Amino acid sequence: xxxxxxxxxxxxxxxxxxxxxxxxxxxxxxxxxxxxQFYMLPIDWSxxxxxxxxxxxRLLEATRNSxxxxxxxxxxxxxxxxxxxxxxxxxxxxxKKVLQxxxxxxxxxxxxxxxxxxxxxxxxxxxxxGLHAMILGHVALALPYVIIVVSARIKGFDPDLESAxxxxxxxxxxxxxxxxxxxxxxxxxAGALFAFAVSFDQFVISYFLSVPGVSTLxxxxxxxxxxxxxxxxxxxxxxxxxxxITLLVIVSRFYRFGGDR
Amino acid sequence: xxxxxxxxxxxxxxxxxxxxxVSIEFSDGGFYALLGPSGSGKTTLLRQIAGFSFPDSGEIxxxxxxxxxxxxxxxxxxxMFQNYALFPNMSVFDNVAFGLMxxxxxxxxxxxxxxxxxxxVRLSGYDDRKPHQLSGGQRxxxxxxxxxxxxxxxxxxxxxxxxxxxxxxLGMQVELKRIQREVGITTIFVTHDQEExxxxxxxxxxxxxxxxxQEGTPxxxxxxxxxxxxxxxxxxxxxxxxxxxxxxxxLADGARLRTLEPLARTGPVTCAVRPxxxxxxxxxxxxxxxxxxxxxxxxxxxxAGNSLNYLLRRGDVSLRVFAQNRAAADLQPGQxxxxxxxxxxxxxxxx
Numbered sequence: 001x002x003x004x005x006x007x008x009x010x011x012x013x014x015x016x017x018x019x020x021x022x023x024x025x026x027x028x029x030x031x032x033x034x035x036x037q038f039y040m041l042p043i044d045w046s047x048x049x050x051x052x053x054x055x056x057x058r059l060l061e062a063t064r065n066s067x068x069x070x071x072x073x074x075x076x077x078x079x080x081x082x083x084x085x086x087x088x089x090x091x092x093x094x095x096k097k098v099l100q101x102x103x104x105x106x107x108x109x110x111x112x113x114x115x116x117x118x119x120x121x122x123x124x125x126x127x128x129x130g131l132h133a134m135i136l137g138h139v140a141l142a143l144p145y146v147i148i149v150v151s152a153r154i155k156g157f158d159p160d161l162e163s164a165x166x167x168x169x170x171x172x173x174x175x176x177x178x179x180x181x182x183x184x185x186x187x188x189x190a191g192a193l194f195a196f197a198v199s200f201d202q203f204v205i206s207y208f209l210s211v212p213g214v215s216t217l218x219x220x221x222x223x224x225x226x227x228x229x230x231x232x233x234x235x236x237x238x239x240x241x242x243x244x245i246t247l248l249v250i251v252s253r254f255y256r257f258g259g260d261r
Numbered sequence: 262x263x264x265x266x267x268x269x270x271x272x273x274x275x276x277x278x279x280x281x282x283v284s285i286e287f288s289d290g291g292f293y294a295l296l297g298p299s300g301s302g303k304t305t306l307l308r309q310i311a312g313f314s315f316p317d318s319g320e321i322x323x324x325x326x327x328x329x330x331x332x333x334x335x336x337x338x339x340x341m342f343q344n345y346a347l348f349p350n351m352s353v354f355d356n357v358a359f360g361l362m363x364x365x366x367x368x369x370x371x372x373x374x375x376x377x378x379x380x381x382v383r384l385s386g387y388d389d390r391k392p393h394q395l396s397g398g399q400r401x402x403x404x405x406x407x408x409x410x411x412x413x414x415x416x417x418x419x420x421x422x423x424x425x426x427x428x429x430x431l432g433m434q435v436e437l438k439r440i441q442r443e444v445g446i447t448t449i450f451v452t453h454d455q456e457e458x459x460x461x462x463x464x465x466x467x468x469x470x471x472x473x474x475q476e477g478t479p480x481x482x483x484x485x486x487x488x489x490x491x492x493x494x495x496x497x498x499x500x501x502x503x504x505x506x507x508x509x510x511x512l513a514d515g516a517r518l519r520t521l522e523p524l525a526r527t528g529p530v531t532c533a534v535r536p537x538x539x540x541x542x543x544x545x546x547x548x549x550x551x552x553x554x555x556x557x558x559x560x561x562x563x564x565a566g567n568s569l570n571y572l573l574r575r576g577d578v579s580l581r582v583f584a585q586n587r588a589a590a591d592l593q594p595g596q597x598x599x600x601x602x603x604x605x606x607x608x609x610x611x612x
Contacts, residue, residue, distance in 0.1 A: 168360035
């Protein structure tokens with residue numbers, strides 16, 4: 001079939017979108033394997049920067065902090081968010097609408113402002129700064145995302161499924177385990193991924209709440225770039241991207257996102 | 262299997278009295294239809310029997326055991342939901358096996374019993390399908406197999422056929438009845454469809470405004486409705502309002518109708534006559550002595566293929582007559598016709 005002009009345009013458009021999304025990442029990944037510090041071409045393939053990275057204690061420590069903060073944030077935010085979504089779905093209570101509406105502004109308010117507010121509040125209330133403060137801040141940020149994602153899944157849940165399971169003799173726990181949770185799982189996983197991403201990506205709030213010597217990867221990368229760029233940054237970034245992609249592939253193998261059940 | 266006894270059950274939701282003093286005996290192995298319009302309390306009653314909701318007062322016995330305070334999962338009932346409520350993430354096999362699985366039945370027995378159940382509903386070989394790969398009728402069979410595979414004491418059906426289109430519904434009615442007979446399980450089903458109630462069940466209870474109006478076999482209910490509501494909700498009926506006079510029904514215009522039995526009471530009386538019991542007869546036809554005869558004006562004839570539906574008017578009362586499409590007289594709207602029916606088909610009812 002001959003391509004119509006509109007089709008060609010659409011393809012070019014798609015190509016451009018993909019290029020702007022992925023070319024920078026590919027360049028960065030390629031350069032992390034280039035022995036030249038000044039991005040000389042052709043690429044002189046080597047693992048030098050990865051070896052150097054392995055002995056960069058600050059960057060590794062920051063990576064470890066990022067992962068710890070993101071995992072703890074994910075655990076807390078996805079459990080709290082899922083519980084909140086179930087409550088919103090199943091129960092009617094006073095101020096439900098107000099509460100639901102109150103979830104959205106934090107997403108719209110610039111992180112810079114939220115971060116400033118948190119910094120002031122944490123300072124004033126004695127919570128202070130550090131990883132624990134970051135976790136608190138990240139949970140607060142991630143919670144609306146989890147609730148929105150999980151609620152979208154729950155909305156399609158037929159409460160008769162739980163009634164049916166009970167009529168078949170299932171105890172309340174068996175109902176949750178065999179009917180409710182398997183149904184919610186894709187939403188829960190997607191919500192958890194969001195929470196992880198919100199926390200792991202978080203720069204502004206982490207920057208405000210970090211103390212010297214205790215920071216996260218984005219903050220550390222920012223500090224390092226200010227001091228002078230080294231391709232070690234490319235190396236750690238490439239590793240992070242590889243990790244993210246692997247995670248996504250694994251998750252999508254188990255759960256098809258979208259309208260399926 | 263077991264009988265179910267509901268006695269003096271009351272249930273209110275706030276100010277709304279959903280069930281008032283309902284008592285019904287569901288016999289062991291019987292097929293009982295709870296018939297009523299929406300808001301009549303039939304679904305509320307089913308939910309009390311199932312255990313999804315608990316009566317404010319009164320008793321519910323299953324097999325002689327008081328269950329009114331047991332939650333649904335402890336009552337050992339099978340229930341089929343209006344939308345089937347199949348577990349979307351499970352295969353047909355796992356759906357049917359669910360009731361056995363939660364009872365910790367050994368794996369080999371589960372396989373055997375699920376196989377039997379699927380065979381009973383004629384879905385052998387569909388074990389691995391997911392609900393979304395099945396047609397509406399097949400989903401319903403899975404729901405039925407799932408509800409009976411663990412041999413519950415009672416089977417509860419909530420508007421079981423309403424989600425199917427008409428052709429499929431007729432087929433499923435036959436199937437449902439066959440399966441119920443084969444399994445011999447006490448079955449209670451809720452419906453607002455009078456035809457379904459008549460064809461499927463061996464006993465029907467008519468509910469209205471949270472009260473049991475009348476119960477009986479489909480035939481008894483149809484032939485001898487006790488109230489004007491039962492007469493019109495369960496089939497069609499012509500209602501004649503008049504007053505009792507010397508054992509007969511005297512209409513306002515002076516016409517007199519003889520009834521099933523001479524009227525014992527006095528004062529205003531309403532009688533119901535089924536449209537198919539009335540015949541349009543020729544002016545010179547001989548009328549047997551136990552018949553009622555009335556004149557009316559023919560307003561419209563509706564041709565429905567196998568039958569004809571005559572709409573008539575007598576004063577300010579509109580009447581209907583159904584006739585088989587067999588040697589129907591050549592009648593025109595506007596014509597005055599004679600109607601005749603047996604006195605025994607004139608049933609006094611409570612207004």
